[in-house]
Amino acid sequence: MSKTNLHLPVIQNWSCHNCGGCCREHLIEITDKEKRVIEKQQWTAADGISIARPVIQQIGRNRYRLAHQDDGACVFLDDGGLCRIHAKFGESAKPLACRVYPYAVHPAGPNELAVSLRFSCPSVVQNLGPSVASQRAAIVPLSHEIVAGKHRDHDAPLIHNSPPHGVQQANWSDFRRFQTALDDCVADESVDLVVRLMRILAWLELVEQSQFTTIRGAKLDDYLQLVTTAAAKAQPDNDLPIHRPNRMARIMFRLIAAQYARHDTAALVREGIGTRLALLNAALRFTTGLGRIPTLNESASVSRVFDVDKSDAPACSVRFSELEVPCGGRRSDIDELLTRYMRVKIQGIHFCGPAQFQTSLLDGFRGLTLMYPVVMWLARLRAARRGAEQLDLADVQASLATADHNYGYSPALGTTSALKRVSLLSRMKQLTSLLSWYSQ
Template identity: 80%
Template sequence: MAQTNLHLPVIQNWDCHNCGGCCREHLIEITAEEKRRIERQNWTAADGISMARPVIQKIGRNRFRLAHQDDGACVFLDERGLCRIHAKHGEPSKPLACKVYPYAVHPAGPQKLAVSLRFSCPSVVQNLGPSVASQTAAIGHLSCEIVAGKHRDHAPPIIHDSQPHGVQQATWPDFHRFLKTLDGCVADDSVVLVVRLMRILAWLELVEQSQFQTIRGAKLEDYLSLVTNAATQAQPDNDLPIHQPNRMARVMFRLIAAQYARHDTETLVRGGVITRLALLSAALRFTTGIGRIPSLNESASVSRVFGSADDTDGVHPIGGVRFSDLEMPYGGRRSDIDDLLTRYYRVKIQGLHFCGPAQFETSLLDGFRGLALMYPIIMWLARLRAARRGAEAVNLADVQASLATADHNYGYSPALGTRSALRRVTLLSRMKQLTSLLSWYSQ
């Protein structure tokens, strides 16, 4: 393919610290070619592989994934937490999905790709390792493998599709002007993060009233600067009015938060009817919001790295807390928490990881509303961890663990990409409840 231009996040570090999390928490789908390659590697019990079940599972017509061990770990993960394919045949022999994680690449223009990272990796959350920008050559190599043979020039995600103007589409250079403005608004640390997000939500409402057939290039830059100033004046400082979200918003929010808290491993998939009934019962309790919050399985690697959310070792259930316990202030507006979440938002914006193909083909505006909703979701999950250990305030580890848990599903859980799930976000915005959720759970 022709030389691909990479847009790398400028504020993120990463390298792998072998926590083994991705080899336990992710179900790795492989291509037919990767299946043939692994079969040719001829794995036997002498390699430490259990022969109790095949190393590759069929999951549909011409669809396959790596099998898992009884404890949920990938069939190729050894007792030291290392990959057997990597050890025996070298890194290039691993499935592409394993090589790419935690990177995610998205079309960003003609022969251009934007690189983002998945915060389900604890090393990404903690910003460990060398800067991503210094790893251009390695990421470029991976990106070529990802787009090999299927590179085509994508149109940018639409800006919005709202009445009375209908679908608003920009060119790639103009689309990047929108991204640059969003990134600048998130980076403005003269006010706390929740205020910056509120300003952007006001900004989106103004943009939604405009059409962009004639507002292009330098004119668009002037327009974006005017809209940013207007949104800043609407919320000039940290003195944020706090409104409790209304009842319907709280029901929708709990249902969305429950989806983000889910951690579907191979062990759960194997659970069958009993597991499905338990999930149904949990969904009912999330709808009513009465009584105790059902147990939610936090990933073992998240618990290992950030501390268990529960005293019970092994299965790490989070529970035993009443829904009402989470509706009081938990000291969420702190600079260390803001710094972490600011980096998260900027990586998602710079990596085009919140709209278009990365987010169920949503528009720039709807995609950002969904991304803004991650703030109260992460803070709600952090409150749950704090409440579980009897603390009256969240700490950084609570937020780090909750970010890793929620981002595992962000853009990847099919349940969050259904029409009804996407519509919930739109409805929360139309009911002016997104801002209430942000302010309420920021406290």
Template identity: 45%
Template sequence: MSSWSHGAQPVGFESANRQAFFVDEKSMAGLKVELPTIQNWSCHSCSGCCRQHAIEVTDEERQRILDQRWEDDEAVGPDQPTIVAGGPIWNRSQRLAHRADGACVFLADDGLCRIHAKFGEEAKPLACRVYPYAFHPTGNGVTVSLRFSCPSVVGNRGKEIAKQTTELRKIARAVVPKNLTDWPAPEISPGQRPDWPDFRRFVEALDTTLAGSDASITVRLLRALFWINLVSEARFDAVKGSRLTEFLGLINEAAAGEFTDETIETKEPTGLAKTQFRLLAGQYARRDTAVDLESGWRGHWQRLRYGVRFARGRGLTPRVQECFSEVPFESLEQPFGGLPDGADELLTRYFRVKIQGLAFCGPAYYSVPLVEGFRSLVLIYPSVFWLARWLAASEERKTLALNDVERAIAIADHHHGYSPAFGLRGFRSRVRLLARMDEIGRLCAWYAR
């Protein structure tokens, strides 16, 4: 239920914001495990993950589950299959079976896992043990990110992640491959691949911009986009080490002067940008990796029909999930009262956990370079507000509540880095087109109002 991720921050990495990371240098015989210090999490047994996700299993896990002899257990029984074929017909895999009510066949009425209860935590499929964590490589260790599809992650509920090293060390042992240190740093832009220390300088600069407390999250994202656009046009063959740190500091400062809450302008995006954006946000609204997604040609045809309606953007929105009612597309373009209380903190934490955990580019995100991956990540911002507006409009409200934003983040992050559709050419060229048209920032300001 999650990507593994390997990576760690080199000791001695210059960091204006070093305290944002907790580096457990003693774990796993030299492997550094880097944890976000701004996030808490504990499982609250809501069982959402055991209902929403299709859990693929390896041959070994399949055999282990068959050896557990669930046909002899009266809670499951001989008539209930435990493993079924999953995925599209052209790329079959095997996954845990789900009952008619949508729950995993092993989910008990008390919200707990039967495999865990009967055979212990390590007997579960690895995906179940890892969720909601994701581990990504950083050269000589791993950094940990979290999936906001889990409501406890969204709500920042539970124990500080930085104090969960024992558990995370155990999971890291199971997911981190032996050739961890062979992984190269992701590219910054096509053809520009720095070494790990310089790659981490870019990441650290992004985190510093997002961490600023002098402006709203909308403005901080616009600042980061501004200097990422400069980076996309520059070459760094001769700018390395401390010179790179200096350069990034300068463009960060320039961005802070360029964008403030007092001077921010809200301009309506162009019609073409809105069409491209609706197609993108419509993909976030769907449930591509959920077990209830219809597969085969029928499902494919239905997704095409949704796409046509999102592209037209007239009439009523299609009902892509139960939580969304059919509402006029036009109603989602009206102001919704700005960010509700608490949304700034939530969205800041979201972006910083994704950036610190490197969950936006490279192996964690369809192997795209940092610049493209960051632009994709920023597009989650207007997408979350568009989905939150749709949730509010579904209940005939015209202002957003924090709960709308929380639910919208959980829906959108369900896909980010996990839905195969987001790595395809269509989605990636949409992000590039919006960047070329200089519309990403405009979309952020427009839908956050």
């Protein structure tokens, strides 16, 4: 087998700090082989496992997942927040999905893979642990196990698929030129992140007007340099226009933000019709944007990790209108966090292609840009719930962990109508309004 080159994010640290979040918030589907391994482990009450229920649950024809305890935690999670399979049989005995998290591996060429991380893990958000680049030896075999050679069949994600030029496909080496240009623009910390993102949105509009049948290789480098310079001139760093998004954009944005805020644990899903009616009622309120914001179920581990220094005062209910006032954004610590987030998603090709419902590079980047106002809106909500007028870094960190749980994974965000919503916001020039409005 030819050697596979692994691209690791250069700006991210990580190690597990045993918050137990992934064992509570993820449903772990297992293969037939993993099912047989777990059955052979012969779990009993002496291991602390309730024998009243099976440790594996069937979820369809020949489909199985690990069962959950009444509080939604994985059946193998012990009271100390550790995995019983890991403790008794070692890490290699755990299902692949458990061993891989929070890494995500994506095709990057015939012999190349790109590694991204899921910011639903609080340790990723906080950048805790050794650098990911230094953990290459452990990540290589995991990556091979995940893709099992299937990455060789993937073409590069489309550059765009828009009139007047239609489908624009680049080879992998030219795709990487676009990827590097995007990463360089996001990394330029000489201006606020929101200014950088506005410039890139202008950059994308120029790219959308072009076709790339003859602009290849070194010519493409020159072209990307030109559009980067033109986009920087279009958005000066000292003159950020603040526009309130129009009514249609506000409705679409609230519906998107509500999807990113959702946290459907196994326990919640089991609650049935009552829960579904409550969700319907919440969707109606998000559409009108009137009255009080329905309760959004943040994961217990996100609250536990990011609310440590907060008072025990009960959360207040918040009106939609309260989130439309400036709340202390555009700060260097927030910019640093969201810059790192976006760069990890770009470097790991987590923002387009197979990782994002097969979206093109342009549409995928617009979706990634939308994460900025989504996270800032959720952070405003967290701040308002505790009665604060200014958000703090923990509000943004917790909101990012909540939203990224769904980014690229919630089927509701991959439907045709959800993807069209992002595209429409861009065509209505409302992505820039959302960015500026919620950056305040």
